[in-house]
Amino acid sequence: MDADAHLPPPQSLWIDTAPAPQRAQPRLPDDADIVVIGAGIAGLTTAYLLAREGRSVVVLDRKEVAAGVSGHTTAKLSAQHALKYRQLERSKGRTAATRYGETQHAALEWVAKTATELAIDCRLTRRDSYVYTTDPRQRDRITEEADAAARAGMPASFTEDIDLDVPAVAAVRFTGQAQFHPRRWLLGLAAEIERLGGTIAEHTAALAVDEWPTPRVRTSRGTVRAEHVVVATHYPILDRGLYFTRLDPVRDLVVCGPVPVDRAPSGMYLDAATSHSVRTYDTGEETLAVVGGEHYRTGAHVDVETRYRRLAEWAREHVGLTEVRYRWSAHDMSTPDSVPYVGRYHPFAKRLWVATGFGQWGMTGGTAAGLLLWHLIQGVTNPAEQLYYPNRLAPRTAPAVAKEGATIAKYLVGDHIRALATSWEASSLRPGDATVARVGPRMAAMYREPDGRLHAVGAHCTHQGCLVNFNNSEKTWDCPCHGSRFGIDGSVIQGPATRPLRRLDAEGPG
Template sequence: MRARRRVSGSYWVETAPGPPPRPPLAQDLDVDVAVIGAGIAGLCTAWELTRAGLGVAVLEARRVAEGVTGHTTAKLTALHTLIYDTLRRTRDTEAARLYARSQSEAIERAEELVDELEIDCDWERRSAYTYVRDPGRVDEVRAEAEAAREAGLPAKFLTEIPLPFPVAGAVRVADQAQFHPRRFLLALTADLVERGGQLYEHTLVDGLREGEPCRVTTQSGATVRARHVVVATHYPVFDRALLFTRLAPRRELVIAGPVDAGLDPDGMYITPEENTRSVRTAPYGEDGRRLLIVTGEHFTPGTGDTPDRFDRLSAWAREHFPGVDLTLPWATQDIDPTDTVPMVGLLHPGARNTYVATGFGGWGMSGGIMAGRLLTALITGRDCPWQELYDPRRLRTAVRQAPALLKAQAEVARHFVGDRLRPAPPVESIAPGDGAVIRSGTDRLAVHRDDEGALHVLSARCPHLGCLVAFNAAERTWECPCHGSRFSTDGGLLQGPATRPLPRREL
């Protein structure tokens, strides 16, 4: 595989195309709960609420489980790199215990649904590992193993693991899981609709007025009146509590290809070293082979040379798994909270019936299932042991993590100001398949030259908060480095928090 080839859809989307698109919302609607977003968090929330007897409508801007959830590596584990020692130090051991319990119960809930709905989604139980190769970082892993055990996980510290290269130290938690996320969610969606839930695709939400009832408006003009509203759009499209100051977008690259079963390392692996490396395999074909999935090279959207990053990730995979045919490149996006823990609960301090689920930090599979159960408990008036842990309105921990928050906002400010001062290249220098932001008078234009040489010209200002977008050459998209909104080369909205496309312009 040449990493510079154009990146397409993920393996999960390509192998589970799903039913024909569901129609967009065309008329006003009254429901108990409106769920905005049909990724794993939104769909699990909608399914749990429907099962609890509420009338639910899911509004999805594109297709079900084709966004972030459709591009994940799909690991279901409670071992989230080095989180337990962090929680023990920045909060307390009880917070770590509640985190471990909530994530572990999410895995068990997923298996319950696989069995109950008889979902064919390549469900497998596997051990999860966090490892380091640098001897200077062994103490970090040893501390994580200790903290994870204190939190209630069956964690062990090891110096040898089944990877095809030596490690200095690792923590292992057995009996975790992996699956095909889109097949899982398509089955959940079918059951949701059968139970009376409503689902509308290609329905872009652009307004929210809180009240009793709340009113959700869409770009088609239709309005949904709902007693409760859940914003599950990965990065919140509505931010009534300045959550964007406590969230940072992170993009990661994925490469995959078939390998002989003998090269399967039999587990799910991640290291914080080498700009992240994550490894696992999945069933592939009828001949017993496995699909090797390698993730890493994380970066802020709109920064860095993405094709070169694909080259580095491919070289790493070939070095450690000789003979792998890397034919499937794609990319995914995560949202990191500045204080480590996802934000799931009431949208802002004054909210009474609006909720949010965001900031899963790369662990959205267990986090999304957990969010569905937590939000259902809150909406139906039941207590949940970990609702305070995930409460988006928390301020004490946000203050403790002030350095991380300030660092994230300094990065946003640097792009907002610095990108406007950067010299702009001439249009003639843009090669076919590439793009650049150029200057036109006092304006900045996003210009892409397609493979035939035609120019596509857009405003370079992100409609969210006005940062300048940058071109991702591998995926051929425009990306906002401030908050992660993404757009196609014709300006179409691919990913929020923006709710409008990039306007067309003329040279």
């Protein structure tokens, strides 16, 4: 496979190999004990646990079960989250590092146990996990991470030996971790929620949530009153709580395809410096490598197609990838202190809850969030509540928050100056090209398809008004400020935006 090899249209392995059942649109009930917004791993875990307690549950999703972030991941189930434990021990103390490890490990084991109990064939297999470095100068850091993780009670050790074709000089090894098929898992949970009497409402967008006097969720199909509302939309769709000032949106690319059996590594791997990620998936007929990397800020001015090709070439060289059969991108949100936000949506919230900020570790992070929210909503004391408290004050994170604010300001101001300086006639846009520019009195985002059809929409993100940028791989308009994503027709693909981009008049093929 060379750098000019064919890249297929973006498609997730997990979604392609686990099609969702054709659900009839259920009638939304007027009332429910719990409304969960978001049918990904955090939302469905929360919903299943509460439905199991006999609570009436409604799950809403703009698309389908596990068709969003949870269906676009490398699907590692591991308590090893890069070089996390050294950082946590230094910034929050050994108790916090231990608590974090315990919750992530418990999430892994809960998935394994529940998959067996519910007979969900999610292809869960145990694998050792490694974070490695190829830089001799980072050897001491790897040693310190192994020691910190061991002190946190994790099955961690230092090693120099990994079976990945890279010049690794040191690695942290976690034994007994796992990998699985995330969509098979979540479709199984969704079916169990329905069996327990819950409602799964796909293609139903949550538009707003009223907290007082009784929580109500306003949707594209009506309003549901609830005792509790859980917002598990990856990026919170409600601006209360100011999450848009405390989350960093990043996209990681993934390529996937067959590899020779003799080059397929046995574990799961992550480069501490480059974030190249490797695991394999056995289809029963062949071994596929799932390789991630080339992360960038959502909506940044980057050539995504070129990054995909670079990643494919790295996979060819180091894993033996013979062709790119699937490719997709993972959407990650990170917090300034690298600990997710799970709990009360804002300091005064009584019945509104949130789960977000899992970084690159949403499979255990989202599951741990569901386990914690289950306890909090049931009024059960959980010792991890303070660690994950969404409204925590952390003076040490102030520089990171300020940096994120400066980045947003750069895009908000710089992109407007760039676009205002350019005036375009729509007829000058060539097939396959896209631009954001001033067209008459308006700022327009325009894309002309290869067949000549022109799509023109308002260029201001409907969340906070930043200008969107074109993703030349997925053919989407992405916002660099807070990570909202829109189709070329302006439809919302990913929040926090809940309203589409305004359609503008477009000329016909030309």
